[in-house]
Amino acid sequence: MRFHGRRAGLWAATLIALAACNGSTDASPDAGPLAKGVAGDVPAKAPGSQGRIACDAPEFEWGTVLAGQEVSHTFVVKNVGEGVLRILGARAGCSCTAAVVSASELPPGGEGRIEVKFNTKGRKGVTSKTVDVTTDSETNPKLTLTVKGTIEVLAAFENGYLDLGRVMMGTTKTQTVRIEAKDPVALRLSDLKVSNPAILKAEMVAGAAVPAVKVTFTAGDAPGNVSGNITVATNVPEVPALTLQVRASVGGDLDVRPSTAVLSPFEKGQPPPEFTMRVASMSARPFTLLKLEDPSGMLAGNVAPQGGGWLVRVIARKAPKTSSGIFYVLTDRKDQPRLAIPYVVSDPAVSIAKMRGPAQRSVAPKAAPPPPR
Numbered sequence: 001m002r003f004h005g006r007r008a009g010l011w012a013a014t015l016i017a018l019a020a021c022n023g024s025t026d027a028s029p030d031a032g033p034l035a036k037g038v039a040g041d042v043p044a045k046a047p048g049s050q051g052r053i054a055c056d057a058p059e060f061e062w063g064t065v066l067a068g069q070e071v072s073h074t075f076v077v078k079n080v081g082e083g084v085l086r087i088l089g090a091r092a093g094c095s096c097t098a099a100v101v102s103a104s105e106l107p108p109g110g111e112g113r114i115e116v117k118f119n120t121k122g123r124k125g126v127t128s129k130t131v132d133v134t135t136d137s138e139t140n141p142k143l144t145l146t147v148k149g150t151i152e153v154l155a156a157f158e159n160g161y162l163d164l165g166r167v168m169m170g171t172t173k174t175q176t177v178r179i180e181a182k183d184p185v186a187l188r189l190s191d192l193k194v195s196n197p198a199i200l201k202a203e204m205v206a207g208a209a210v211p212a213v214k215v216t217f218t219a220g221d222a223p224g225n226v227s228g229n230i231t232v233a234t235n236v237p238e239v240p241a242l243t244l245q246v247r248a249s250v251g252g253d254l255d256v257r258p259s260t261a262v263l264s265p266f267e268k269g270q271p272p273p274e275f276t277m278r279v280a281s282m283s284a285r286p287f288t289l290l291k292l293e294d295p296s297g298m299l300a301g302n303v304a305p306q307g308g309g310w311l312v313r314v315i316a317r318k319a320p321k322t323s324s325g326i327f328y329v330l331t332d333r334k335d336q337p338r339l340a341i342p343y344v345v346s347d348p349a350v351s352i353a354k355m356r357g358p359a360q361r362s363v364a365p366k367a368a369p370p371p372p373r
Contacts, residue, residue, distance in 0.1 A: 049136040051085025051106065053143045054078050060116075062149035066238060067156060071118045075145050077133070079106035086136040090114060096121075097129045097147075116147055122160035124153045124180075155181040155236045157213075157244045164248040166255055167219040168282055177244060179211040181236075187211060188235040195229040200246060202230045219250040226250055252336045253282050256312075261327075261343040266319035273316045274301075279329070279339070280309035290330040296320065299327050299343070312341075320345055 060073040079085040085106045090099035102113040116131050128148035135141055158178040167173050181187040189211060194200040199220065205212040215230065227247040234242060257278050264273040281287055289303040289310040298320040301313045312329055320343075329339045 049086065049138055050081050050083030051079050051108070051135065052081030052137050052140045053085055053087070053106075053133065053135050054080045054140075055143060055145065058144065059146040059148065062147065064150040064152055065120060067124055067151050067153045068121045068239075071120060071147060071149070072115060073147055074113050074115045077106075077112050077114060077143065079108055079110050079112075081137065081139075082108055084108070085110075087112065088134045088136060090131050090133045092116075092129060092131045094129070096123070097131065099131045099133075099145075101133075114145065116145060118147055120151045122156075124151050124156070126150050153180055153182065155179065155187055155234050155239045155242060157242055159244075161245040161247065162215060164217055164246065166282065167217060167248045167250050169219050169221050169223065169250055169252055172216055172218045173248070174214065174216045176205060176212050176214050178208075179213065179232075179242065181211070184211060186235075189232050191231075191233040193231050195231075199226060200228045200230065213244070215244075215246060217246060217248055219248065223251045224249075253285060254287060254331065254333065254336050254339060255280050255282050256329075256339060256341055259342075261314045261341060263314070263316050263320075263343060263345050265345060266316050273345075275314045275343075277312045277314065277341070278306075278309055279312060284308070288332040290332060292327060292329050294325075294327040296325060298325075303329065314343065316345075 055075055055077045058075065060075070062071045062073070065071060077087075087101055087104050087106070090101050092099060096119045098117050100115040100117075106112050114131070114133060116129075118129050120127070126148075127150070128146060130147075131145045133143040133145065135143070156179070158180055162175060162177055164173050164175065179187075179189070189204065192202055192204060192213070194202050199218050201216040201218075203214050205214050213230065213232065219226070225247065226249075227245060230244040230246060232242050234240060257280070261275040261277060263275055266273060279289060287310075288305075289312065292299070292301040292303065292312060292314065294300070298316060298318055300315050300317045303313070304311050314327070324342065324344045326340050326342050329341060331337060331339065
């Protein structure tokens, strides 16, 4: 086990960039098929490969480390088959874990190395992370490597970030965030600061059994995603300061969900792609949607009341000229007479979940030089 500063320069390798982490301490689920990488498409599975990947110790337990440390371990893999084995990639379930592969091809009996690094920042307790190694083997195409152990927190905010969700323009939202510590009685906090006093206010909660900070967010008069930081100093030498990221989505009273219309590609001879959205009033004030407008003329649709809100049905009348754009929904509200709603046309190979989340990137490992004759 190695911590900060370890370098992977011992061998030629390519870093596998992974998806954003969901913060769970459980083993991450399979992240799905490899995405298109910066070096091109990941090679397709080669038919008839007689190679077979194996690892004598596919699990590594690091014991107990402090939150914020980086855990690193190198797994040795072997080709125990009768033919050349191609390693197509290594994939973890979140961006807190990364893998470095030494070579993309292993001859029969050959060995390779896969270094797995895990950033423990913002995590606690018993934790397990996995990396799936994919190969072109017919009999054993995938190998799962696991790193696990316990993460100890000396002092930290209960969560590394505070997501306030949707906040109406011109209103405030308050929430309390606890601070956990290995020794809460001995913990001393001071110098509480916010990055943007115009929108954020923070104060220690007096008399609380567990240290806590009361956070107040004030939304401005412009819609958009807003974020800021709260920091507080501690008397713990290993953790001199704690940071809490605060974020919110500021908007008007009328809330559109999902916030973006995701349409399938337009295909002639097939029913036109469509997407349904819901509009609701955050203050439960009555309102009426009048109609849908698209300046490009590509989209049409209709609106209908349902359960205190309204449904917007978006239909692609013809293939949009661009993969994204904006259409409008007219309302009877003076404060929000026209809702601007973005739309995207999805790639057939990309799921809606990926369209709404951070893009994933995967790069196949570099090919090893041919063995000397």
